[in-house]
Amino acid sequence: MVNKNTKERLLEAALDLFSEKGYNATSIDEIAEAVGIKGPSVYKYFKSKENLILELSEICDTAYRNSMALNSRRIDINSAREFKEFSLGNIRFTIVTDKVRKLRKMVTIEQFRDERFSRNATKYQYDNINGMFTGIFADLIKKGMVEAHDPEQLALMYYSPVSVMIQICDREPERIDECMKKIEDNIDLFIDKFFIKK
Numbered sequence: 001m002v003n004k005n006t007k008e009r010l011l012e013a014a015l016d017l018f019s020e021k022g023y024n025a026t027s028i029d030e031i032a033e034a035v036g037i038k039g040p041s042v043y044k045y046f047k048s049k050e051n052l053i054l055e056l057s058e059i060c061d062t063a064y065r066n067s068m069a070l071n072s073r074r075i076d077i078n079s080a081r082e083f084k085e086f087s088l089g090n091i092r093f094t095i096v097t098d099k100v101r102k103l104r105k106m107v108t109i110e111q112f113r114d115e116r117f118s119r120n121a122t123k124y125q126y127d128n129i130n131g132m133f134t135g136i137f138a139d140l141i142k143k144g145m146v147e148a149h150d151p152e153q154l155a156l157m158y159y160s161p162v163s164v165m166i167q168i169c170d171r172e173p174e175r176i177d178e179c180m181k182k183i184e185d186n187i188d189l190f191i192d193k194f195f196i197k198k
Contacts, residue, residue: 007045009035011059014052019102022109023053023117057120059099075136080191080198083140087187088180091162095169095176105170129159145197154194161186 013034017026028049029039046052077083094100107124110117133155140146146154165179191198 006035006037010042010045010052011056015056015099015102015106018053018056019105019109022113023049023106024110024113056103075132075139077136077140078143078145080145080195083136083195084184084187084191087162088184091166091183092180095166095180101170104166108170125163129163130155133159140195143197145195147194147196149194158190 010031014026014031017030017034026049027039028042031049031052032039032042042052046055075086077086094104104124107117107121111121112118130152134152137146137151137154137158141148141151162183165183169176169179
């Protein structure tokens with residue numbers, strides 16, 4: 001039976017190192033050393049460094065999808081207040097959840113070196129969010145709650161400033177409160193300008 005404690009510690013150490021140094025610049029020996037074992041012992045838990053990163057990605061992807069309600073076919077929002085609460089909850093999760101933040105940093109470091117990470121960066125930073133908010137805005141337009149505009153353009157206009165604020169938080173964690181205030185102000189302005197029914 002696999003010792004879950006050691007396996008979990010290896011995953012945590014790998015994520016820490018990958019998010020600081022990058023995937024390619026981190027060796028199996030460094031990961032092992034961080035948890036107090038020898039490099040070859042890592043292979044008891046993971047067949048390769050590639051398997052380690054795949055498991056890490058799966059764990060973070062599951063946490064992200066569950067929090068962002070990406071498993072749902074339809075996100076039902078019925079008021080501006082619900083829209084704001086949904087948005088702020090997801091943004092807070094994205095900014096403060098350590099594993100998600102570290103995975104995002106790792107993907108940012110590696111996206112120009114490895115096509116797989118480049119695809120993941122686009123998936124997490126554009127495709128998933130764009131799809132989710134395009135669907136939300138299309139639904140809100142149908143309900144007569146939001147002015148009739150191209151829902152994909154509304155989504156892009158809505159989440160682009162948020163993405164910039166998240167990047168600032170990743171680089172300068174001491175600015176989280178400031179960025180969350182700017183994000184909330186942006187949401188309020190967006191609601192004021194585009195929501196018909198508040």
